[in-house]
Each structure stands twice: as C-alpha cells, then as structure tokens.
Amino acid sequence: MSAFANQLPIGLSIGAVLLLIALGLTFTFGQMGVINMAHGEFIMAGAYTAFLLGDLVPALPAAFLVAGTMGLILERAAIRHFYGRPLDTLLLTWGVSLVLQQLARDLFGAPNVQVPAPAWLSGGVGILPYNRLFIMGLAVAGVVAVWAYLTRTRLGRRTQAVVQNRRLAATSGIDTGRVDMLTFFVGSGLAGVAGVALTLIGPVGPALGTYYIVDAFLVVVAGGLGQLRGAVLAAAGLGLLNSYAEFWSDASLAKVIVLAAVIAFLQVRPQGMFVLRSRALT
Amino acid sequence: MRIPRPIVSAILVLSLAACGSDARPAGDSGDIKVGILHSLSGTMAISEVTVRDAELLAIEEINKAGGVLGKQLVPVVEDGASDWPTFAEKATKLIRQDKVATVFGGWTSASRKAMLPVFERYKALLWYPVQYEGLESSPYIFYTGATTNQQIIPGLDYLKEQGKKRLFLVGSDYVFPRTANKIIKAYAAANGMEILGEEYTPLGHTEYSTLVNKVTQARPDAVFNTLNGDSNVAFFKALKSTGATAESMPVLSVSIAEEEVTGIGVDNVVGQPVAWNYYQTTDTSANKAFVKAYKARYGQDKVTSDPMEAGYNAVYLWAEAVKKAGTTEVEAVRKAAGGIALERPEGLVTIDGESQHLYKTARIGIVQPDGLIKQVWDSGEPIKPDPYLKGYPWAAGLAGQ
Numbered sequence A: 001m002s003a004f005a006n007q008l009p010i011g012l013s014i015g016a017v018l019l020l021i022a023l024g025l026t027f028t029f030g031q032m033g034v035i036n037m038a039h040g041e042f043i044m045a046g047a048y049t050a051f052l053l054g055d056l057v058p059a060l061p062a063a064f065l066v067a068g069t070m071g072l073i074l075e076r077a078a079i080r081h082f083y084g085r086p087l088d089t090l091l092l093t094w095g096v097s098l099v100l101q102q103l104a105r106d107l108f109g110a111p112n113v114q115v116p117a118p119a120w121l122s123g124g125v126g127i128l129p130y131n132r133l134f135i136m137g138l139a140v141a142g143v144v145a146v147w148a149y150l151t152r153t154r155l156g157r158r159t160q161a162v163v164q165n166r167r168l169a170a171t172s173g174i175d176t177g178r179v180d181m182l183t184f185f186v187g188s189g190l191a192g193v194a195g196v197a198l199t200l201i202g203p204v205g206p207a208l209g210t211y212y213i214v215d216a217f218l219v220v221v222a223g224g225l226g227q228l229r230g231a232v233l234a235a236a237g238l239g240l241l242n243s244y245a246e247f248w249s250d251a252s253l254a255k256v257i258v259l260a261a262v263i264a265f266l267q268v269r270p271q272g273m274f275v276l277r278s279r280a281l282t
Numbered sequence B: 001m002r003i004p005r006p007i008v009s010a011i012l013v014l015s016l017a018a019c020g021s022d023a024r025p026a027g028d029s030g031d032i033k034v035g036i037l038h039s040l041s042g043t044m045a046i047s048e049v050t051v052r053d054a055e056l057l058a059i060e061e062i063n064k065a066g067g068v069l070g071k072q073l074v075p076v077v078e079d080g081a082s083d084w085p086t087f088a089e090k091a092t093k094l095i096r097q098d099k100v101a102t103v104f105g106g107w108t109s110a111s112r113k114a115m116l117p118v119f120e121r122y123k124a125l126l127w128y129p130v131q132y133e134g135l136e137s138s139p140y141i142f143y144t145g146a147t148t149n150q151q152i153i154p155g156l157d158y159l160k161e162q163g164k165k166r167l168f169l170v171g172s173d174y175v176f177p178r179t180a181n182k183i184i185k186a187y188a189a190a191n192g193m194e195i196l197g198e199e200y201t202p203l204g205h206t207e208y209s210t211l212v213n214k215v216t217q218a219r220p221d222a223v224f225n226t227l228n229g230d231s232n233v234a235f236f237k238a239l240k241s242t243g244a245t246a247e248s249m250p251v252l253s254v255s256i257a258e259e260e261v262t263g264i265g266v267d268n269v270v271g272q273p274v275a276w277n278y279y280q281t282t283d284t285s286a287n288k289a290f291v292k293a294y295k296a297r298y299g300q301d302k303v304t305s306d307p308m309e310a311g312y313n314a315v316y317l318w319a320e321a322v323k324k325a326g327t328t329e330v331e332a333v334r335k336a337a338g339g340i341a342l343e344r345p346e347g348l349v350t351i352d353g354e355s356q357h358l359y360k361t362a363r364i365g366i367v368q369p370d371g372l373i374k375q376v377w378d379s380g381e382p383i384k385p386d387p388y389l390k391g392y393p394w395a396a397g398l399a400g401q
Helices: A003-031 A039-053 A056-077 A084-108 A131-150 A155-166 A168-171 A175-200 A208-223 A226-248 A253-270 A274-281 B005-020 B045-064 B084-097 B111-121 B152-161 B177-191 B207-216 B229-241 B258-264 B285-298 B306-325 B330-337
Strands: B031-038 B072-079 B103-104 B126-128 B139-145 B167-173 B193-203 B222-227 B251-253 B273-276 B341-344 B347-352 B358-360 B363-367 B374-377
Touching: A003 A039, A003 A131, A003 A155, A003 A175, A003 A208, A003 B207, A039 A056, A039 A084, A039 A175, A039 A208, A039 B005, A056 A084, A056 A175, A056 B347, A084 A208, A131 A175, A131 A226, A131 B229, A155 A168, A155 A175, A168 A175, A168 A226, A168 B167, A175 A208, A175 B285, A208 A226, A208 A253, A226 A253, A226 B207, A226 B273, A253 B193, A253 B207, A274 B306, B031 B084, B045 B285, B045 B306, B072 B084, B072 B374, B084 B103, B084 B111, B103 B111, B103 B306, B111 B126, B111 B139, B111 B177, B126 B306, B139 B306, B139 B358, B152 B177, B152 B251, B152 B273, B152 B363, B167 B177, B167 B207, B177 B193, B177 B222, B193 B207, B229 B251, B229 B258, B273 B374, B285 B306, B306 B330, B306 B341, B306 B347
Parallel strands: B031 B072, B031 B103, B103 B126, B126 B139, B167 B193, B167 B222, B222 B251, B251 B273
Antiparallel strands: B273 B363, B341 B347, B347 B358, B363 B374
C-alpha cells in the first residue's frame, strides 16, 4: 500500500485516540458545562492504575473506578460550589491539575514508568498494529456504552433532563445534586479508561495529561457541546486532517493547521463554542 | 475598587504555582552557596531530576571530605519547570538574590541559550552538564557534556563503519536537533552518505504513527534520533508496533541513556545503539565508587547515566578549580580551571581552558535486555573538544550560521 493510502487508517486511528480522550469530556464539559482542566490528570490516574496493576484488561474497570472516584471527590468537594461560574471553575480545576501532577511526581517519581503491552497485542494488520486496532475497538465500545447509558438507562435520561432544564427536572422530583455527582463520576471514569489505552502508545509520566487535554477540548468544542455524534465526527475529521497535514508538511505545522481549521470551522458554526456559553452565564 | 472574582482566583492560582522552589535559608558566613537549576516539573523533569540528584550527591561527598577551602557547600535548588524563560528568571534569582558562587544546571539547549545572557551579564558561572550541538563557547559557561565532535561525529563514524549509508533524521523541534542535523547533513555530504528525510516534532509530541509511516516508506539503513524527553517513548512504541526491530531498523539515539530506557520500556529499545561518553557499565574504579554511592544514596534500583555523571563531575571540577584558585571569585576560578585533569567515572577528563569544554572519550553502546548499556566501540583516548568543528574541513561555514 502506498504511503498516501496508509495515512487513511492512520488518521482514523489518531481519531480513535482523540475520541477516547474526549469521551469523558462530553459528559463533564459537554453535558454539565464544567471546564475541567484536571481531566488530563484523570487520564494520567488511569494510566498509573494500569502501571500498578501491570495488566491492561483488569486495569480498564479499575481505572474507571479510580478516576471516577477522583472526579466524584473533586465534584463534591469543590466544583459543585462553582456551578454557573465557568471562569472560576477553569482556574480551580487548573490548580487541581497542577496539584495532581505534583502528587503523581511524589508518589511515582518524575521519570516515566512502563506498562508492559500484552503479548496478544504485538503484531498487526497491514499498516495498523493490533494496539491501535484495540484502541479503535475500545473507542467504538465506549461510544456505544455512552449512547446506551444516555438513552437507555434511567440515570442517563435523568442526566439529559437535568442538562436540558435543571429547575424543571428538580421540580419533577429528580435529585439534581445526585445526578451531577454521578455524571461527573462517569465522565471522569471514562478519562481513566482512556488513560489505560494510552499506555499502549505514549509515555506514562506525571505530565501525561497535559499532552492530551487540549486535543480533548478541541474535539468536544468542534463537535458541539454534549453531542455524542458530533464528538465522533469531529474526532474522525481531526484525526484524518492531522494525519494528512503531517504527511504533507511536518508535525509542528500539522498542529497549526488543525488548530486553524477548528477556528475557521467555529467561525462558520459557533454553536458549540465555549465563549458563547460563558457569556450567557456571566 | 472591587476586583472581579476570576482575577482574584487567577492571582491565587498563579502565586500557588510560583511557590515550587525550595530555597534554603542562608547559612552562616562560613558556607559557600551553590545554585542547582534543573527542570523538576514539566516534560524535561524525567531527565533533569536525576542530574540534580547526582549534583547533590557530589556536594554531599565534598562536604563530607571537608568541603572547599574549609567551607561547607550549601546547595540552593530551583525548578526551571521545563520552561526556558523560567530558567533565565531563576538564574537571575540565584545570582542576584542568593548570591551563589556558581550554578550547575540546564539540560535542553533552549534552557542554556535562555540562561547564557544572564550569566554573561552578571559575570557569573554556569556548569552545563549535557551533550549539546556545539557552536558555542561562552566565557561564563563550562560545558561538561560532549560537544558534537565527541558524540555525534563519533556516532556517524560508527554508522559509516557499520555500512549504514542512507539515514533518516528524526528530532524534536528546537535548537539542538536542528543544529545537530545541519552538522549531520554536512558530514553525510562529505562522506558519501545519503539523507532520505528530516522530520521534527514539537517537544512533548505523542502521536508518531504518521512519522513512522514516513520512515518506513523511505526504507533508510538507519535512523539518527535527536528526539528529547517523553517523545522518545511514543516514537519507539510506534516503531516497535510496526514490527521493526533493532536489526531491521537501527535507531542511533543521542538523548537516551540508562534512565530513559526504563521509561521507554526495554522491549521497545533493546539492541538499539546510543552514543555517549559514559555508561553505568563503564569499567573504571571511579565509576564503581560512583555507582555504589549513587545507589546507596537514592536506592538500589536506580541507574546512573551520562548527563548525571557529567553533572556529578561538574561539581568536582568546579571544586578543584576553586581549590587551585584559592577563592570562589569567578574570574580567578575561570583562569584556574584550564588544564585541570581528574580521573572521573568516564575516565580521564581535562578542562580545555580555551573553549571551557572537556576532553572526553566517545563511546557507542547497545541497549541490553536488562536495561543497561554495553559499550561496543570507543574512541580509544579523550577527544579534544572542538565546538566550532574547526578541525573538520566539511564543517566550514556551519559555525557562521
């Protein structure tokens, strides 16, 4: 296969990584409007969970619980006092992210750690190695699970009700505080799952989250807030754009091209843009 | 005036972030304060924390042996935070506020370039412990790592000997890889080697499937790797997952030492060549003592690496120069430093007074399954530092750029 054709599956696989890291944000940012800068550190917590367990598969549910619990604590202890104040939340969670990074550095040391990839993930089909296929599969499974949760479960429907009209939901007898808590738990837990998957392709260190947080927000913003379909399309689109832009130029320029493309896109379709939302709230 | 709440929060968060330093209180007048300035946070922390540890070990050892000029050394540690302006700012703080006698610090060339004007302006001394791209010789910096003719050129000589004539260059996007690759291209042109591609990625980049696709399609004999920091992990994982091995795609790295091998995962780099001046396995009695002392101080599972050894040496070389000068005064120390020769873990090193670099032995090693590096080639004797490559006709014109 030519190098040009190779970039297509590579782009989709980059898209799968983007989707996986953004999936949790579609909950906490997309559904609840919380700009959680510590989302990257929940990804990191998931990666370190995989490191502690030393095995990928049991790490997936474990990381969901670990990162979810961290998110739950953050929501209960701090974020819930800041609802409707996006700028303050941004600064608060950014501070939390710095604290969590330093905590990881103190607990696990500054150097990267290694999570051994399972033997059954070595090898590949064509240009795509099994570990990338695994991530694509995990992203698809994640999307299906999130979709089913939001539309097929009582809790998910309540989440949507609270997002659409908090006061009406409350008067209908929904405990909105509880729903917020659970939504944040699920969103943060998904970040943990993404962290486990990332150990297959990237470094596992205290700064792990910082490498992915911007991309995650980019996907959610470009896709439209709270739009699962939007996130899937945006992730695939940005993945492909990144893959071909880097193929024709280089990695630094590809980053610029992707950012410029998202900015241009938001000029045409600003619906999902955070700026509009925050203005409406302040 | 009522200050809007977001601004208050911003100030709070920023001031919290600025509280990372652990400057110690000034000792009595019988102490000599020395600065240590490395990235203890951010993308470069993976590498620089260990250099700080090695420098602190040297200071402890010197203090135990009676100090310098009868005085104890007191380290003042600052965090450069992988951010180049922060390095300049913290260097100014160490010189002006803490009034340290000298500073040991830096890793990336970008951080050194940021600090250089500060040290030249205040006529203070910096000891820089990492291999770098050369083409620099500041009167206020001592370079205890390798310059290009002690690492990159021997690395290229080794590849040539191995019959690897078609190279692909991969590097992080900043001054060291870009300058190193200029030198590599000039060398290749003069030695009948071919450069098939030259790719740069931002520091901290983690998505290497496209780049690996480009490398695979170009089918080079070998890759010359000047990636720095965490990116190496993602690059080697991506390369390994295409099924490439050290035999099918040798990657000669100049920024991967024992410490980095663990984080990348031995499986991903086993059998790959690296170019340095020192390995944990280097067979000298000074090295046995260094490795033993380091492990005793920081843990038996710790490894020692070239930049750590160069940082460790820097403290000893400075102490030796101070003893010879009889003072910590910068100009006197600079003058006394030239010609100082010490048996160090890497073997004999001598300060070249003119360039303020060291005579060092170049060594090529292969990453072993246990994570250590085994030497397979060395230059036989310490190589005279030649930061401007004046001794290499093919490099004419590079220094002016």
